[in-house]
Amino acid sequence: MGLQLHCRVWGEGIPSLPILLLHGHPGNADCMEVFAEAVAGMHPCVAPDLRGYGRSQVRDPFEMSAHLEDLQELLDRLGWRECLLLGWSLGGILALELALRLPGRVKGLVLVASAACPRSNHPPTDFWDQLNTGIASLLNWLWPGWSWNINTFGRRSLYRYLIQRHTPRTYRYLAQAALPAYLHTSPQARQALRAALRQGYNREGELHRLHLPVLILAAEQDCHITVASSLATARLLPQCTCIVYPNVAHLFPWEIPEQVGQDLRRWLRAQDWAKGGSCKVPSEGGAAS
Known part of the structure; x- marks a missing residue:
């Protein structure tokens, strides 16, 4: 059974396709507020603290696959038959995995500083x-x-x-x-990510299965997940729009929030989303139930 994740909620009651916002590492739901503010009045948003992050703490070790179990259970508790996914960095990888796992429920993807085969060129530190x-x-x-x-x-x-x-x-x-x-990023979350990185990750061979609109936002100077990785993902997706921002890096939504928000809203408005979809969200700041 998945963990009942702590969530933040924006736009409760908006009759539109909801968006699940997935943070990166280290991160929590509060980090995704910049995206929720960008789509205020357009789509309701829910951002969970992933397992081992923020207020969704655990004591036992876990593997990365546990995140997907938690998120699928969250969608069930929310009663979302259909939704959009927006993931930043590690959250983008989880969004891809969830879309592959639940193709009938995920109607669109936004991948921010992420890739199906993430590569880094981070210089050594001292x-x-x-x-x-x-x-x-x-x-x-x-x-x-x-x-x-x-x-x-x-x-x-x-x-x-x-x-x-x-x-x-x-x-x-x-x-x-x-x-x-x-x-508030737990040792268990750090260990799960380290173990996954040692095993390697590459889902480029599965991207042809994703027949849904995808928006990729990438940074030209990103050395954590390179722009080349994001562009390689974009080329393999059947319905993808890709925007690369110059003179910014991995945390670019906090560098140019107005530009990112404008591009996100423009892309959302251009899609033919289903009307009148179910949207059940919990109260602000509480766990989904």
Whole structure:
């Protein structure tokens, strides 16, 4: 039996096809607020804290397949016969897997900084990278978006591989969402991901089965999941729109939220979604029931 995941809800009662928002690693439901705000008034959204993340903590080790069991059970509890999936990074991989598992229920996919065969070209890191990241994160938590901290420590930290636009607004996202998510990512979740990475992952050979609209959003400077990986996925999907943003990196929705939101809304409006679909969502902040 799957874990009853803690969820955040936006747009309860909107009579439109609902969207399940899936965060990355490390992450939680709060990290997906930028997407929920982008589609406010268009689609209801539910974002779970995945198993081992945020407020969906566990004590026992688990494998990555447990996420799919949890999510399928969540869809059943919500009563969603049809939905859209939007996944960021690891969440995009889970969205792909869920679409392959439940082809009749998933009507569209949005993959953000993700790929069916993710590849990385992250440079090696050292002690000073870690130290600068710790200092930058602490100061940014105390004084979000402080320019002196950004220029003194942020640009010398590991943030330089996650973002390209070191603006106060981006650092406020890091303080409000990224740092709490990092601190509430469990050892069990980290171990499950490490084990999966050691085994390798490649679902490119299955993409021809996904006959549904797909939007891929990718960053030109992403070294965690490269733009080449995302483009390779896009070429293999029968119905795919791909947008690559210049001068941004893996956390680009927090670098250019207006542009990402505009492109997401435009793509959603262009699709012929089913009208009057079922939409049952729990109350704000609670677990689905």
